[in-house]
Amino acid sequence: MTASFVRVAVPRPVEDVFHYRIPDHLLGRITPGHVVTAPFGKRTITGVVMELVEEVPLKVRSVLSVSPIPPIEDDLLELARWTASYYQSPLGLIVRMCVPPPGRSGSSKFRLTEDGRSALKDDTADPFGELLAALKRGPRTAAHLEKKFSSDEFERCLEAGLIEVPGSPLSGHAAGEAALAAPSYRRDEDTVHTLTRDQKRVLGSIEKSVDGGSFSVTLLQGVTGSGKTEIYLRAAKKVINMGQSVLLLVPEISLTPLLTSRLEKIAKSSVAVMHSALTAAQKRSSWENVREGRARLVIGVRSGVFVPVPDLGLIIVDEEHDASFRQEETPSYHARDVAVKRGQIQGLPVILGSATPSLESYRNSEVGKYRRLELPERVTPHPEPEIEIVNMADPEVARTENFFLSDRLMNVLKETVDGGSQAMLFLNRRGFSPFILCPDCNYTVPCPNCAVTLTYHRKRGMLCHYCGHLQPLPDECPNCQGTRISPVGTGTQRLESAIASTLPEAVVERLDRDIIVKKGALQEIYTRMDRNEIQVLVGTQIIAKGHDFPNVTLVGILNAEQALDFPDFRSSERTYQLITQVSGRAGRGVKKGRVIVQSYFPGHYSVSLALDGDYRAFYEAEVLIRSELGYPPFGRMGRVIVEGAREETVQNACTDIARHHSDTKDIRLLGPSAAPLPRILNRYRWHLLLLASDHSTLSKALRSAREKSYKGVRVHVRVDPYHLM
Ligand code: ADP
Ligand code: ZN
Numbered sequence: 001m002t003a004s005f006v007r008v009a010v011p012r013p014v015e016d017v018f019h020y021r022i023p024d025h026l027l028g029r030i031t032p033g034h035v036v037t038a039p040f041g042k043r044t045i046t047g048v049v050m051e052l053v054e055e056v057p058l059k060v061r062s063v064l065s066v067s068p069i070p071p072i073e074d075d076l077l078e079l080a081r082w083t084a085s086y087y088q089s090p091l092g093l094i095v096r097m098c099v100p101p102p103g104r105s106g107s108s109k110f111r112l113t114e115d116g117r118s119a120l121k122d123d124t125a126d127p128f129g130e131l132l133a134a135l136k137r138g139p140r141t142a143a144h145l146e147k148k149f150s151s152d153e154f155e156r157c158l159e160a161g162l163i164e165v166p167g168s169p170l171s172g173h174a175a176g177e178a179a180l181a182a183p184s185y186r187r188d189e190d191t192v193h194t195l196t197r198d199q200k201r202v203l204g205s206i207e208k209s210v211d212g213g214s215f216s217v218t219l220l221q222g223v224t225g226s227g228k229t230e231i232y233l234r235a236a237k238k239v240i241n242m243g244q245s246v247l248l249l250v251p252e253i254s255l256t257p258l259l260t261s262r263l264e265k266i267a268k269s270s271v272a273v274m275h276s277a278l279t280a281a282q283k284r285s286s287w288e289n290v291r292e293g294r295a296r297l298v299i300g301v302r303s304g305v306f307v308p309v310p311d312l313g314l315i316i317v318d319e320e321h322d323a324s325f326r327q328e329e330t331p332s333y334h335a336r337d338v339a340v341k342r343g344q345i346q347g348l349p350v351i352l353g354s355a356t357p358s359l360e361s362y363r364n365s366e367v368g369k370y371r372r373l374e375l376p377e378r379v380t381p382h383p384e385p386e387i388e389i390v391n392m393a394d395p396e397v398a399r400t401e402n403f404f405l406s407d408r409l410m411n412v413l414k415e416t417v418d419g420g421s422q423a424m425l426f427l428n429r430r431g432f433s434p435f436i437l438c439p440d441c442n443y444t445v446p447c448p449n450c451a452v453t454l455t456y457h458r459k460r461g462m463l464c465h466y467c468g469h470l471q472p473l474p475d476e477c478p479n480c481q482g483t484r485i486s487p488v489g490t491g492t493q494r495l496e497s498a499i500a501s502t503l504p505e506a507v508v509e510r511l512d513r514d515i516i517v518k519k520g521a522l523q524e525i526y527t528r529m530d531r532n533e534i535q536v537l538v539g540t541q542i543i544a545k546g547h548d549f550p551n552v553t554l555v556g557i558l559n560a561e562q563a564l565d566f567p568d569f570r571s572s573e574r575t576y577q578l579i580t581q582v583s584g585r586a587g588r589g590v591k592k593g594r595v596i597v598q599s600y601f602p603g604h605y606s607v608s609l610a611l612d613g614d615y616r617a618f619y620e621a622e623v624l625i626r627s628e629l630g631y632p633p634f635g636r637m638g639r640v641i642v643e644g645a646r647e648e649t650v651q652n653a654c655t656d657i658a659r660h661h662s663d664t665k666d667i668r669l670l671g672p673s674a675a676p677l678p679r680i681l682n683r684y685r686w687h688l689l690l691l692a693s694d695h696s697t698l699s700k701a702l703r704s705a706r707e708k709s710y711k712g713v714r715v716h717v718r719v720d721p722y723h724l725m
Pocket of ligand 1: 379
């Protein structure tokens, strides 16, 4: 007997899968992994078939249509199931990342497919009947259809294969287009390098695992500029020459353009880039190129870990320590850890690369779960940059009239610019100033919706970085009517204007999240940096990542230990990583680099050991603390977040959950307490941290916390949380 029912994971934040009947005309055409449309409440949704079943307990509705997209392979379905279960994340939201995003392009014409025509004849296309009928007389443009139908509707029809756009990504097109979709900033690296002895040793070792073709994890630890990327490229080339594909995950879209051009050069194969800044059509085109084997190198940000890649032979996670691999919102997961699981399920080697490995990965290499390979020196003959510290807590340290800049940093900056070199200044705070203060009554302007102060942005006004609330800068203090209320503290905007007015002859630009949302802005800045048209680049952590500008000889770090202000057990680790990564931007070319770190806590081990460049010493100091407290990587941490409109009910619910676990065996509680961000968008938040020695104990406790229901509150759980705010 053939199965005539399916279990479908739907894109909703729910744990269940839903049962549907396979209609007669689709019998035998649906397998696990197929994308289908089906009725869901009053709507139609697109879901993924997880399983075929012969019988279902209840009367169920029918699947409407099946998409022409080939079904997701079993191993990827298994990965999705594992991720959903490990992180307690909704399966339908996870498995959705394994299929190309829906979308359409503006001026293209839609027409009916064969399936669309038969659906229209058989009357099985009920929810889409009108849209399909509108196409019966011939192709129509999206603009025309938009007058009557929502874009949601034609996206569903597209996904369902009922309509198509001739010549669009979903109907096949020329190779190489995916690469064009990547941001256009390029730089020619003309020479093919002769590998250093260290690089040869490391590559040889990695090539062995690639040849072996079985699961292994290699932690590649190499100081910035030690040639790790070169190793990825060579390893990738080898895999491609073997007729297989490579998946490379990077933390930031801004890292992809340079990599893409280096990869294309060395691998002579089309590169597909997957990230959120692409248009829907570009995304589908990338997916198609990968699926058809035209692009053998797939570069993605965290969600890229779920992309189906035929003949996958190697997974590389660059900057594996980077927090952006962790998705904290629903569906939460950590792409690095999912990548390792994928390697295990598919039986292939995984490389994790970093100058500053996460404590988790480094410990795995210490206990022998991962193999560790090291590149201890920069490839170029140039020495490591010279690092000096300015103790901002020292009253003797002179400041320019801008209290946040020491004379020392300002003087060296001037020297650098006068000498024709470039500088980067790092400040991890965007906007003009972090708050507005009345010096007469000490009033700061809060967000009406969230328990935070508003940040002042010069052109826009006062902005909440959590909910987006915006209001104008007041003329007088709303509290005491004093007129001296003004912006206090420094963000990147203020730093930019302070530098520009002190060094009027220099071109000063800024790079932060407010800038990169503008289309093309990032590429423009890269290009101008490369052409030496910018002398000083001011920015947030975006400038800390992977760029390689050979003429940058000075890097200034303004508030080295800012992460230490946060109540988070990873803040020392973040501080260490940040100082090391930012410093690594200096002196990448022939000129010697210099790093100036301004710090109020120069004696903190995360600051001083980063200045020494001594990762090992930092690791040893840090693990001592973590192991004593049972924090990761020595134990597992989970977080329960309770939120709701009334503070009292939120607090009571969180306290009740804590009470239930107060004597659960092998579980230790931290809290309950109000979350460090106790209110966002008028929802109150309490949290509770759970520590356990192993994952399954933790997982059980979190499940039971989630199963409780309280009136007026929502309970979320996070497994291996990164953000504790
Ligand atoms: P990482 O990824 O460790 O920061 P990269 O691979 O980006 O290092 O290398 C840093 C710079 O050195 C790049 O410009 C790269 O082209 C160059 N490079 C890498 N390997 C060599 C080598 N063997 N000889 C000369 N230059 C090299
Ligand atoms: Zn707000």
